[in-house]
């Protein structure tokens with residue numbers, strides 16, 4: 001469906017003039033629950049898959065963050081958006097180290113980007129330079145990595161015997177305390193002073209970002225069905 005044809009769905013409890021960070025959180029609550037409960041994610045998190053499945057996820061993340069961080073460079077040059085781009089969040093170098101560990105030095109030739117990932121990347125390339133939509137995509141990924149991502153890292157270590165190598169993606173060495181950083185990020189979102197129309201666009205795009213992530217999980221699930229017990 002075209003984004004412009006879709007109404008933003010928002011729980012009635014959230015005031016329409018609430019800060020952007022609150023609108024994003026409430027506007028994606030249902031999508032978050034769906035993403036968290038997607039078969040591939042729950043199997044990976046509960047030990048039903050293997051390091052190869054995680055390595056495949058990391059390959060998809062490489063494609064996504066390459067496009068997202070190209071968009072960050074555009075937004076950084078925009079006076080209104082510059083405060084939303086943090087060097088501390090940059091993920092591509094860490095993912096590349098993870099991929100070299102997980103797939104070996106020839107990882108660039110070895111990894112396979114899934115069709116759903118191509119769709120996600122195409123969306124980022126299309127709209128990532130537009131501030132409200134960039135805010136939506138950056139919010140979805142970076143606040144997610146700083147939140148549930150930390151749980152993902154622990155579960156990979158617990159279930160698949162991984163250490164630090166291969167999981168650098170979830171480490172933010174320059175962010176000493178995650179909670180205050182997430183609060184600062186939310187302040188920056190709220191400080192963008194988007195118009196009402198731009199705010200609607202941002203919330204709809206965040207819902208789309210979650211759907212794009214979920215579609216990637218669905219395809220990863222087809223490639224990694226796990227063992228039936």
Ligand code: HEM
Nearest residue numbers: 024025035036041045139140141143144147148151152213
């Ligand atoms: C393994 C599955 C996941 C788990 C266990 C998980 C868990 C969590 C938890 C516990 C929080 C709340 C943290 C807090 O209040 O500080 C959170 C927040 C968040 N997660 Fe997830 N998550 C998962 C998957 C995802 C996915 C797939 C995405 C999007 C791609 C995502 C995006 C977010 C975002 C954007 C937030 C911030 C919400 C806000 O405060 O505005 N999460 N997650």
